[in-house]
Amino acid sequence: MASAETTGEHLLVASFDIGTTYSGYAFSFRDDPTKIQTNQAWNAGSDALLSLKTPTCVLLNPQKEFVAFGFEAENKYLSLVEQGKHKPWMLFRRFKMLLHNNDGLNRNATVEDITGKKMPAIEIIEMSIRYLRDHLVDALKTQVDEINESDILYVITVPAIWNEAAKQFMREAAVMAGLDNDRIKLALEPEAASIWCQQIKTSLKTDLSKTGSQYMVVDLGGGTADITVHEKNIDGTLKEIHKASGGPWGGTCVDNNFISWLINIFGETTMSIFKEEEMEDYFGLLREFETKKRTITPDTDGLVTFRLPIALRSIHDETAEQTIEQTLEQMKLTDEVAFRKDKLRVSARIVMSWFSESIKKTTQHMINLLSERKMKKVSTILLVGGYGECKLVHDSVKREIGNKNIIIPQDAGLAVLKGAVRFGHLPGLVTSRVVKYTYGFDFKADFDASKHPIQKKIIDSYGEDKVDNAFFTVVCADTEVNIGKPIKASSAMFLNLDTDTAMNIFTSSESNPIFVTDATCKNVGSFLLGYAKGKSKAENEIEINFLFGETELEVRVKMLKDGSEIKKVIDCLAANDANN
Template identity: 50%
Template sequence: MAGSALLVVAFDFGTTYSGYAFSLRDKPLNVQTNQGWIAGSDQLISLKTPTCVLLDPNGQFDSFGYEAENHFATLAEDNEHIGWRLFRRFKMILHKNEDLSRSTTVEDINGRSMQAMTIFTMSIKYLKQHFTTTINKQKTGIVDTDIQYVLTVPAIWNDNAKQFMREAAEKAGIEKARLKLSYEPEAASIWCQTITTDVQETWSKVGRQYMVIDLGGGTADISVHEKQIDETLKELHKASGGPWGGIIVDNNYLEWLTKIFGNTTMQKFTSKQMEDYFQMLRDFEIKKRSVTPELKGKFTFRLFSSIKELYQESNMPPLGKRVADLGLSGMVTFSSDKLRVDVSVVKQWFETPINSVIEHVQHILAKQNMQTVETVLLVGGFGECKLVQDLIQRELKSKKIIIPEEAGLVVLKGAVRFGHYQDTVRSRIMTHTYGMATFQNFDEQKHKNAEVKFINGKKKACNVLRTIIQAGEEVNIGKCVSKGPYTPTDPDETTICVYCTEEMYPEYSTDVGCKHIGTLKVAHANGLSKDDNSLQASFIFGDTELLVKAVNIKTKEEFSTYMDCL
């Protein structure tokens, strides 16, 4: 059933690029993307804009995206950028960051720190305001309470990163009740159910199992789904992946240029010729998608005169000799405004992320319960690269590889559809084991490594982790897991401490990798015995937050809290 929101808008807040898309309730599949991002002086129109934020010398928000890059570059050209602060590609601070908190900081391009929450909030607020301006030009009478907001996040993120994004969105002015997080590979899977092509039946028939590989700028996000008879999706393998996105190729390119031109030249180029530097990165973003496996000979890049002039000023040997000294004679040539590089060199820049993705995917598909997976959907901006597509097809010969049209927008469009039909995903595979720290009667065989305390004269093993739900377990969305009864050890209150870990069989809450994610304190009724204050604990596994409830079995008094992972 469609939701009640008149309009759904989804924000794809990416490592390299961000954008949004939306559709109305009466035409949910008529998804519109913003067409108005102006990519620099050449007036190139882009469907997404760079994820970067510019602050003025007072620390106030100035601009976002292409506008931020261009403004900062102009200031730098006139040497008026002192005090201004540009933050780029800061989303990766959330990936696998066990120490993430509300006070975590990110650095601008000059290494100066600022609270990450502030920068993320500014970014989402800008996207929200840009969307509001766009929709008000098209439709009249739509107010904020008519809108369902969706924010895409990698499925492989930890709970703390997902909570961080949610809080940033709320600080940006999005009401909690009208905000949903959508896991990126799930969104891609949802959208691909709507595509009407000859190959649709490959993955859209009931019972068909398929893998989704979402290759973005920062991460590779991989899930496996099965289509159910009620049109919902069931996850078959826990979300997995790693930091194997397109920015690795960008970094390899920059490192290679640094090897050619030297540290001094590149540092001056990135700081004094910032407009050329940003344009070079934009050019490379387009060029790298056109690298194909059939390419031979040399690949041509635009070479800015400013970088050649800076090189000549650095007292380095002539470029021809420099190339020869590096053993690249015949593989690298220069002309007036062109840098021509042998394709074999260019392809090396792609090897690390692609090989990591392929190795990981092969490891998943080799598992016994994955043998019936026949199809692989490849989506995401990095997934649009022809070289990436070919290498994955070559290594996964036994699978049917499908690359949807506009693969870089599939996640965004799917997130919009998810906002209209939020019950599309039936179940997920738990990525972590969740448990409670408990005291147990000491057993020499079971508790050899436990800390021991005497409580009310009895020898107790401390911090024993009682599993609530286990990593790898299938969980229906909104599933409630109840544990108990628990007899208090303290007459005044019971403290329920919840932990999570990637390990399937943790023993103690003090184990390496076991993280405390929240506490629920339950006050006991005065005058009742400990037995009469016994508790039943329930854990509700929802979309993005873990709700913990405790009920006094005798008095029926209920206590609850959402786990605070930050």
């Protein structure tokens, strides 16, 4: 693996995972890169719940200033609830899903706290990153005498299925949090997990370390199922052999189904009053469910017991038109649901049904991927992420995809964090990726009457017949691209004589779009190239190179006359900012 090694100038690499449900960090020093440390335990306070990650929760005071993060934020808020002082405060949870599959994402996007009050999303993510950075620096000071924040290279994990705008949003939040842009790398979550699984010294190691071995990584977190497929190269590096894919099928689907089920039983009015007036009990219910759902296995049968706050039953009895027993009879659930004081007992069949939607969608997606011709040699599936540790997930995957070697590494929930640290030390470990879309830009093409409508015809500043808004394809969807190797736009390009030349970058789900105005095309960003350098075409000829393999898109523009070059990381948020 020597070809991928780098000494780097940073004393240590730290990774931050701002998850939908939980967040955390890990780090290792340059002189001992495989000794990766995590914060040993975030304490939930009164609950006997110790965790290597902490809930992704941000608490703001009435002046909209940051007060606390994680378990501390939840507990402080509950203490305010107890005193009846919580109303002007704000508690934000599970805000990361705003960035998933949000085509209109812009810098002004907002997220709602648990009572519906709004704040700019970028500020909430900034506060989360700043908190983790400060917590890390404080922890390091107890270990090392002289450590400067500038000695740290930060790796921030993002889902591979996110679009360019969402990745940029995360980077900008990190810069706002005070991290130096030159010391931030983004790591794709399933890719980081794949890198970590290369380190595992078990029988799995022999499987994955063989040259040519192909395996699928399924990263199941709180919000998303994020899937990528890798092949081991002869020099120990990895290449992606299928574009990243997945969907919003993480563990929070189970929580949402549980809450929806309670609403069906108790009614929307009861649950709304319960959440508002008995916030502490509501949080207790969610924490209880978080612990309980980890105990559900394929062998669970009979009735599963949940501790139910008495306040919920009381509110129902005061506000509902019929008793719970009547509701259960109406729903034909009297044999499967029972109440005894503060105990709710629910049949294993119903409990498992809360999991089934996310598991079915994930498993079916994996089956569809594995049925593709180029996936024939994939022999192993790695299940990682917090939800990846769920026994019901394992059972479904093993049952439906029995012909593959299914591996759940130890500490599957930390595989992404630890792999991201490894990636920071070994940035050359992944050599190629598969692009998800066709990428190109709008340009003035030579008018061709056989394929261009006459109304598209224009005359350019050099007096030639052209069509505007033509789609110039640089790379087609599903193409493997080498990281760090520029792809040259093959056609001759020229700066405009009369205006500052703008370049608009477009993506399309089609292989060969003709115009950037086609329905499948989306403007992902733009930048200015500058004014013409002279009067002749020869003086204004430019060469354009794209770098696709990195986690963010870069374009390099070279003036052929004098060899000067500009580099641009595409601003994928600007177009959406303008529309809001």
